[in-house]
Amino acid sequence: MNQGRDQAVGAPGPAGEGAAAGQGASRTRVFLVDDHRFFLSGLRAELGAEFEIVGDGGDAEAAVEGIRRTEPDVVLLDVHLPGGGGRSVIEAVHRTRPEVRFLALSVSDAAEDVIAVIRAGARGYVTKSISPADLAAAIRRVRDGDAVFSPRLAGFVLDAFRGRLDGPVDPELDQLTTREQEVLRHIARGYTYKEVARRLHLSVKTVETHVSSVLRKLQLSSRHELTRWATDRRLV
Amino acid sequence: MTGVAAGLGERLGIDPVLVRTALVVLTLAGGAGVALYLAGWALSHEPEGERLAAPVRREPTLRQTVALGCIVLGLLLLLREAGLWFGDALVWPVALGAAGFTVIWARSDSTDRARWAIVGYRIPGNPFEALFTGRVSLPRIVFGGLLVFSGMAVFLAANDALTLAAVGYVALSVVVTAAGIALIFGPWMARLARQVTDERRERIRSEERAEMAAHLHDSVLHTLALIQRADASPEVATLARRQERELRTWLYGRDLPAGEERLSAAVEAVAARVEQLHNVVVDVVVVGDDPMDERAWAIVHACQEAAINAARHSGAQLVSVYVEAEPDAITAFVRDQGKGFDPDAVPEDRRGIAESIRGRMRRHGGTAVITSEPGEGTEVHLRVPREAA
Numbered sequence: 177m178n179q180g181r182d183q184a185v186g187a188p189g190p191a192g193e194g195a196a197a198g199q200g201a202s203r204t205r206v207f208l209v210d211d212h213r214f215f216l217s218g219l220r221a222e223l224g225a226e227f228e229i230v231g232d233g234g235d236a237e238a239a240v241e242g243i244r245r246t247e248p249d250v251v252l253l254d255v256h257l258p259g260g261g262g263r264s265v266i267e268a269v270h271r272t273r274p275e276v277r278f279l280a281l282s283v284s285d286a287a288e289d290v291i292a293v294i295r296a297g298a299r300g301y302v303t304k305s306i307s308p309a310d311l312a313a314a315i316r317r318v319r320d321g322d323a324v325f326s327p328r329l330a331g332f333v334l335d336a337f338r339g340r341l342d343g344p345v346d347p348e349l350d351q352l353t354t355r356e357q358e359v360l361r362h363i364a365r366g367y368t369y370k371e372v373a374r375r376l377h378l379s380v381k382t383v384e385t386h387v388s389s390v391l392r393k394l395q396l397s398s399r400h401e402l403t404r405w406a407t408d409r410r411l412v
Numbered sequence: 413m414t415g416v417a418a419g420l421g422e423r424l425g426i427d428p429v430l431v432r433t434a435l436v437v438l439t440l441a442g443g444a445g446v447a448l449y450l451a452g453w454a455l456s457h458e459p460e461g462e463r464l465a466a467p468v469r470r471e472p473t474l475r476q477t478v479a480l481g482c483i484v485l486g487l488l489l490l491l492r493e494a495g496l497w498f499g500d501a502l503v504w505p506v507a508l509g510a511a512g513f514t515v516i517w518a519r520s521d522s523t524d525r526a527r528w529a530i531v532g533y534r535i536p537g538n539p540f541e542a543l544f545t546g547r548v549s550l551p552r553i554v555f556g557g558l559l560v561f562s563g564m565a566v567f568l569a570a571n572d573a574l575t576l577a578a579v580g581y582v583a584l585s586v587v588v589t590a591a592g593i594a595l596i597f598g599p600w601m602a603r604l605a606r607q608v609t610d611e612r613r614e615r616i617r618s619e620e621r622a623e624m625a626a627h628l629h630d631s632v633l634h635t636l637a638l639i640q641r642a643d644a645s646p647e648v649a650t651l652a653r654r655q656e657r658e659l660r661t662w663l664y665g666r667d668l669p670a671g672e673e674r675l676s677a678a679v680e681a682v683a684a685r686v687e688q689l690h691n692v693v694v695d696v697v698v699v700g701d702d703p704m705d706e707r708a709w710a711i712v713h714a715c716q717e718a719a720i721n722a723a724r725h726s727g728a729q730l731v732s733v734y735v736e737a738e739p740d741a742i743t744a745f746v747r748d749q750g751k752g753f754d755p756d757a758v759p760e761d762r763r764g765i766a767e768s769i770r771g772r773m774r775r776h777g778g779t780a781v782i783t784s785e786p787g788e789g790t791e792v793h794l795r796v797p798r799e800a801a
Contacts, residue, residue, distance in 0.1 A: 212634050218641065256626075283633040304637040305653075327732060331697035334736070338700060364697045365745045365791075366732025 204319050207248035208232040209239040209265060210281075211258055215304070219252065222308040227315065236260035240268045243276060250319050253298065255282035255289045263296040270297055279318045281311075287332050294394055300324025322384045323391040330363040333394060349397045352390060359386045632659060650691050657684050675702040675712070675742070679735050682716045686731070690723035693730045700737035707796045710776040711735070711742050714769045718746035718792040721766075726750020726790060741778075741797045749789040755782060769794070 206227040210216050211234045220229050230246040233239030236259035243251055243265075251269070255262045266278050278298040282289065283305075290301050299318045302311065303326065314324045325333070337352050352360070362372040369387070373380045636659070639652040661680065676698040683694040702708055715733060722731045728750030735744045766782055769792065773780040778796030 215634060215638065218638065283637045304634075305640045308641075327695055327697050327734070331699050331734070334699045361734070361736070364699065365734040366695060366730070366747050366749075 203228040204250060204315065205230045205246070205248040206315060207239075207243050207246060207251045209234075209243075209251060209257065209262070210254040211235060211256075212254075223312060223315070226312055234258075236265050236268075239265045243269050244272065247273070248276065250315050251276060251278045252281050252315070253278050253293070255280055255293050262293050262298070266293065266296040266298060277318050277321070279314060279324060281306075287335075290329060290332055291336060291394075294329070294391070297395060299391065300326075301329045302326050303328070321388075323387045325360070325363050325387055325390075327364050327366050330360045333390060334360050334364060336394075349393050352393065356386050356390050359383055360390060363387075628659065646691060650687065650693075653693065654684065654688055657687075673704045675700075675704060675708050675735065675737055678704055678708070678712045679715065679733065682712055682719065683733055686716065686719045686723055690720065692723040692728070694719060694723075695730060695732045696735075697733070698735045698737075702737040702742065705799075707776050707778070707798070708742060710772050711744050711778070711794050711796050714772050714780065714792075714794050715744050715746055717769050717772075718794070721769075721792075722746060722748035722750065722790060726752070728789065739798070741795055744794040745791060746794075747789065747791040752784045752786050752788045752790050754786055755784055 204227050206223060206229055208216055208219055208229060209232065210219070213234070216232050216234075220232075223229060230248050231242045233242045234257075236257050239251075239253075239257070251265075253262045253265060257265065262278075262280060262282075269276050269278075278293075280290070280293040280298040280301040281304055282293075282301070283303065294301060299321075300314060300323050302314050302324060306314070306326075317324050334352075334357065337350075358376060359372055362375060363369075367375065369380055369383045372378075373383045376383070633656060636652045636656040640649050640656075657680070661677075679696055679698050683696045686692070687694045704712075715735065719731050719733060722728065726748040728748040730749065732747045733744070734747075735742065769782075770780045773794055773796065776796050778794065780795075781793040782790065783793070784790035
């Protein structure tokens, strides 16, 4: 039913790529952070075939401790957690282990939550109604160091980077290039990375580069509008 | 007036009001304040170009304020010795009165002051805003009032106009004056107070709502997401999705005055309608927002046509709707990854729908481009220019 609902990931299909990744020397190690046990067990069942689930945590403290101990490749992180929220987990882990990659997974579509975890260092954001196949593809993408932009996240980012800038700005960080905007618009319109590449006559690698640089800008930009924008736009 | 006091205050970390008061006192003490002000104006200059980025507003500290007071006092004594002096009878009362005023003004909590200043702005053209922008605690008023009062008493006594025994008359006159002021500004103050109360009530209400939202968020939205992920029947999944959408709108929706509709809300409503009627998932992304007008409605209705079209004919489970409010136009994309069609060989009924989309756009000075290829899905690109295009 929800096949392709959140085609964040631009994955062609469930089977092909997944199997290829599984053939590597070791399987991708994934850590799950979510305070809903029911949801956790569902995720374990869905992802267990392709990934090695090294542990899970139900609150911020347990999550930080568990991640430090198990050293996963990718952490799947709920935005809302008892004891500090996903953002505090990312910040605590990155202080000592900056190479751990986070993918935010949440039922929350509120822009302020999404922008907050991304700015804290998450490599992408998907909603919990994403299909298992798309989620697996998103994890692979994050593991490979790429950014995962769902249509909604692309919309948030386009929105956040609009508008007038008062005060000093760094054009390198505080603005999107025309090409980046073009790529984001396509993603917001529901195109996968692959389709974006074809439509804009780029390679998929170039699309990934653009998306990664947008993510970097989102995390490093000094625009105070980003924060203000996110707080006064709670509409989904 | 030319920013000398403000500049000095900023530099020294003292409230500009204090600096101004000090200058006024010195002026009355023999004109030295005027000379100082002119000197300050001549010697200082506005920073070139844009102002230094966001000057850090330093809180006036007690120490700095006392220091300024000492400087003023010292200057006063110096001027008295030098003979530049209007006479004890005038200077000391004024100095005392000024001190009282500054106590009332400057010691009030700065956040309170900011809040009241904001409230004050909503009442246009109020010349006395500055006088009343400090929410002052009772001891401060009493202390400041005493200083002002003693200043007046000393002034009158020193002028031999009245003996000290007549201070009671002074007190009476002060009370009468205060009552007069209260009569004049009373209604305005009352309105201000009411507004503050309303504001506080509104804040409490929205806090309660946020708390409830957090609860519902964690329990109900999770359940609804789970249902959609599980292999439920399409009807159940659609139902769960619809409930989720309604709940979200309620949880995160901004309160709007009745009758005012926004583009984002209108697009969401259309998506919900199409989802409900046609059992598909409609993903909506809206960038920017606008109040609705005729053109905005035209594009929203055209979006609805296009989405229904996609839901009925494409066979796709997902329809993506993207709407962006740009400064000069509103653009919209409605896309499905369904079976697509050959635009040159459209059956009559579909041509009709396409025409109704195109026609609607044309009537509002906009365009509609429909791209489709068999097997590649369909995308409808809509655009209407903003007013006076």
